[in-house]
Amino acid sequence: MQTYVIRRLLLTIPTLFGVTVFIFLIMRVLPGDPLASTGDAQRMIILTEEQTAAARKALGLDRPLYIQYLDWVADILKGDLGYSFFRTEEPIREMLQRRAPVSTQIAFFGVIFSWIIGLPVGIIAAMRRNTLLDYVSRVGVTVGMAVPSFWVALTLIIVTVIFFQWKPPIEVAFIWDDPWKSLQQTVPPAAVFAIGGGALIARMSRATLLEVLNEDYIRTARAKGLMNRAVLWRHAFKNAVLPVITLSGLQLAGILSGMVAVERALGIPGLGFALINAIDQRDWMVIQNLVLLFGVIYVFVNLAVDLAYAWIDPRIRYR
């Protein structure tokens, strides 16, 4: 196990390196000028070539690419994520730190809610296999996995605004400052994510439970005369649920993916909304660092999933 963990950890280093290079290349080498945002379309401010050159110089964009790249990576390692182009009032790092709790909370609640919804549905469906209950839950699961989360979010917000004059707070609220406001901000998107996530959990827990129920040792346990419920809890459940736990990684991936559109639909000031705002404003430095953040989180989620798999299934360690 130890060697596997070390090997797997070492593997993330080239991956992270590749991620930084990939982002940097996309942002700098492909067409599209990071300076596009400094003019103002509404006011028709057009920079002269000298002004553009001066601005490029001020931002360090006239240096060779590899130096820019090394500079960027060095800054990140120091924890300095820079500033938006001309706005130095709020460092990017502060903005991300401020918004991260909101998104983290959404993701966390999303996973929890998925379990709360998905697990019972999966277990009941497996126990009552091929009954009406099973069919209904399977239809629900299939639909739940296909429904776009941003659409659900939009429908939800329209309903709450029209009927209850309510929508999630548009300013960041921290759970330790104002728990009630913070919950209002994070529970609705988490509930939206729980539809897809819950469906995934229900489907997988049902499948693994059925598989386990067919295993020999369960049959043996039953043959020994153990009560049905005891068999379920002591043997089947434990063995069925552990693999499903690793699904939370997959789910987190889904939430990270869906976060941009759902936060946009609900107007929640999280990292996803920050990304779409940055893209709208061509805020190159914010995009670059935010995408990197998403990448790094995702790499570590994958790492955690792999390690969890290895812990649960010893075969993987020796592959």
Place this chain on the structure above:
Amino acid sequence: MMEEQSSPGGRHVVTAVVNSCKTFVGPVVRFYGSSPPGAIALALLAIVVTIALFANQIAPYDALHTDFTNLKGSPTVSHPMGTDIVGRDVLSRIIVGTRVSLLVAFVSVAMGVGVGFVWGVSTGFIGGKFDLLGQRLLDVLLSFPSLILALLLMIPLGRGLGTVVLAIAVITVPGAARLVRSTALSVTQMAYVDGARAIGASSKRIIVRHVAPQCFAPMMIIATIDLGGAIFTEATLSFLGMGIPPPNPSWGRMIGASLQGMFTPPWWLVIYPGVAITLTVLCFNLVGDGLRDHLDPRLRGKLD
């Protein structure tokens, strides 16, 4: 195939059609045997594809025609799904939107899975440093949540049908490549490949005759599932205003337009495109599941 009926030599064509029907019917019946929901979804998909192919004939109105006397009209007999803020028929736009969604999905998945297939087979078969490099590259692509990667690619590429296809193709590559590679790897280690090598078959022949065909089934499965994902990604990108440019109707954009422009978008502007996305993705998911059961009997029953 069916639209060729009007060509001369009708009888010959009819025979051909009957024959082609026969060749189609057999697998479909067998598919129904192994996965009834998948087969039903396949039938639904056939309808969706037909709608996409004949969108302009089926749509009751021109999807771009604006009726200025009927802005934001609620659903009626003549406009079953209402009209949008410039008086375009929502039903017609959804029907024509089918074409855009499916076009993007099929082309991008074909490209992405195609590249992934070649990548997977070659890295799996050749192995060694080449494989290692290929794997690390895949790791990089797999280090982003798929939609973030698509958004990142859309920034420099700019909006457009072609760029959306390209971005979705790129995010499709790694999953397909990884799956195909693992199959190729196990096939390469099988005895009959060793046998082929022993009798002096060239690498090219081994790949084409032995390895690639074995990887075909997993490729088909992942392609079908990716089709649903591609429709979803296209809808999300368009919703965020980063996808298909107007005036082509796109489901995601129809939802996004109602968000941007108007508060209390009339419900029909939001609900119907969402239903269209859900149904299509649902069908692709079901067909994908069914196909997996059908083509890979080891998995049968496991994920029903």
Place this chain on the structure above:
Amino acid sequence: MKKISRIQLTMVAVGVAMLLALAAACTETVEVPGETIVVEKEVIKEVMVPGETVVVKEEVVKTVEVPGETVVKEVVKTVEVPGETVVVEKEIVRTVEVEVPVEKLVVEQVEIVKDIGWTPRAPEPNPKYGGTIRLSAPHRMAHFDFHQGAAAYAGQTNIYNNLVYYNQADGLKTIGPDLAMSWDVADGGTTYTFKLRDGVTWHDGMDFSADDVVATFNRIISPPEGLAITATGLFESVESVEATDPLTVRFNLKNPTPWFIELLASDNYSNPAVIYPKRFMEENNFDLREKVAPGTGPFMLNEIRQDEYWDLDANPNYFVPHLPYADGARLLNVIPFCDRGTAVLTGQADFTWNTCGDVIKIALERPDLDAKYATGDIFFMTRGWNIEKKPFDDVRVRRAFHLAFDRDVWTDIYMAGDGKTYPRTTWVPYYDSANALDRDVVLARPGYRSDKTEDIAEARRLMAEAGYADGVEVEYVISTGTSAAPFAAAMQSMLKENLNVTIKLREVDRHEFGEICNSGDFTLGPAHCGITGVPTVDITPAWNNKFVCGAAGNFTRYCNEEFDDIVAKLNVEQDPAKRYDLFRQAEDLLDADPPILLIGGDQVDPMWWKYFKGMALKEREWGQWGRFETAWLDR
């Protein structure tokens, strides 16, 4: 319309006699434009105003009957007697439904105040102190320098002051002192001398003086190397700015500029004439893009959370001691149009400057919310076209587009069915009541009228004459994002139907507009290539920048010598009657040879909770997204 009684007639006669008498006494009177108006009543009043200045107030009330409703037009002019200058203030056109026209008329308190006796305050008696005012508005700023083009969308100018400023309490009908206590105009309108307030301090504790004003305007008039100041063109007529003593600033103008005071009072999002501290500018190389400069204004910057909010604290040392009433302000960043209103509706904000009609309708139905539908906005709806490209190189094509464009339909889409209430305007904007034609006159003009049959027939004839009888394909540049697309679709259908013109869309990023308009890489382009916001109520500065041959903002490549002559006259003409005539000439000329595709005027629809007071938003005739120091919360 009611029959005019004998008594009323007598009153009118007396009124007219008094008016004539007064007119003779005054150095100058102003003609009322438009002859189709039926005069019903004219009132002349003398009003004493606090301070030393006597203001003679003359009020002319006229009513016009249109089928279905009574439109009352009030034209209020003020003429100041003492002193040698005669300044004509704003005129107000309001559309009011009146049952008994004469009795219900409100006498407007319109005055030009050049005296320190006037201080900004809330219109209501006994305003409450305290609370944080929450505004929902978009604030997308690439940087923080307002003079280099940062858009002051969301009340960020609360940090600063102008030299002179619009009165918030009367719905922006007056320009009064701000950092200047009073001003004098001399030398035939070419010298403006401002007396500044004493004892004003910047938020960083430094003293304010005339040097700051001079430095601010010198940066605008002759920008340092490498800076692109947007207002440079607007202040072109300023020869020099000098501080004659620490509290006096003199502007020497090359030629009289009728809208000069208006320019200095401006606080619309595109050209706030705020005063920046000299020392801070020098410390930052005259480039204020990176840091928010300290101001003298009613609120001080506390913190900025990018894309989230600006948090402002009340300035305890503000030079108007009783202002601001609130302890602070929070400028919430809400970008989508309707979401600004839902932020108010859901109780997250106290007010918004502008939101969409759907939410306004909800607000008007509720007892605790209020809104003002159709406040004018110094903003145009237009599209640019490239006159160097086919088919717009042919004046007949442009005229055909101008005639065939269905403005009713467009505003209907814009207003989700309420297009009939929407401002209809010619080239002289509708809110400029001194110079614009009346709405009903505009609605009778070819191209602007609702009945399009004749106009379209004429347009088709013109197209055929130009050789496009079988139609033509035109590329149309629009912005990405979801909001532009429906309008583009409407444009496509309309032009296809009316002129058989096929519009091909080209979607580009908003940020590319500047480059596209400047380089001429468009055939039919976005409003940015035409006209959007204009700096002053008087349209002449915008024409100078947009339509004059070779002007910096002339993206359509329009060139008409005859028009340039008229603009040259308008630039110096101070006589209102002559200006009015020049505007009529220009209007006819532009209708015949349109430089851009003119769609109409724009409006803003503010919405607020009823407890939000002190801003007289209901009284506003045009919108300004500026300061709100007189706002207070009644709860």
